Amino acid sequence: MTSAGGIQIPSRLPLLLTHEGVLLPGSTVRFSVGSPRNMQLVSQRLLKGTSLKSTIIGVIPNTRDPEHDTDDLPTLHKIGTAGIAVQVVGSNWPKPHYTLLITGLCRFSVSSLLKERPFVLAEVQVLCCLTRLLAVFLYFRFITATYWAGVFISVTSVPEIRELRKV
Structure with a gap:
């Protein structure tokens, strides 16, 4: 675990793959979540978590639209931003999806992928x-x-x- 201004960044982070934009430290961005991998991340990690640590996730730009998520994992960028989910909103209309409000904490580098399903989990190293x-x-x-x-x-x-x- 690495400290980011008083918040401990875990060395293993679940990764939110997004094509909507880039999260930077200090910024707050709203992301739509609709792909199966990202939906599993929200339901298993963010909604069932009971600690501050469970609300910290990694956000990595995806090279393709996660709505067309297939079984194979796309090529991932090696640099991402650890962020804290400050708001989770779910809806079932017109189809099940979540909207996340995430505030960036610090940049990280992906050391290795630990698992790809049900959501991506990676070993990370905080850069700055x-x-x-x-x-x-x-x-x-x-x-x-x-x-x-x-x-x-x-x-x-x-x-x-x-x-x-x-x-």
């Missing part, structure tokens, strides 16, 4: 944890904003300047 850098960036941004807000408040609290602003 941008969440820690992002947290530092946001902290300094907050400090800077607080500083400038303090300067603005102190400048507008001087009686002479307050009088000038009325003119």
Whole structure:
């Protein structure tokens, strides 16, 4: 397990194969899930999980449309993003499918595939944890904003300047 800004990234991640876009650390993306592999991932991992660890999955761009999922696994990209599923919405109309809202945590490299069915499970190695850098960036941004807000408040609290602003 590797830490990503306080969240432990497991060394084995189930992989969500998607052709809809790329998830990056710090971004939140909505994915439609309708292929058999991805449906199994949601039903067996996300809906039955009881811990934070069970909501962390790997998202990898798929080279073909997962709706036309066959028994053979497509060629996978070696780099993906570990993400946390913050929302799972299911529907049976017009056909059974899920919609996932996933927030990216950090990038990973696929070391090996452990299983392909009922969903893809891979051994992964975390490449870099941008969440820690992002947290530092946001902290300094907050400090800077607080500083400038303090300067603005102190400048507008001087009686002479307050009088000038009325003119």
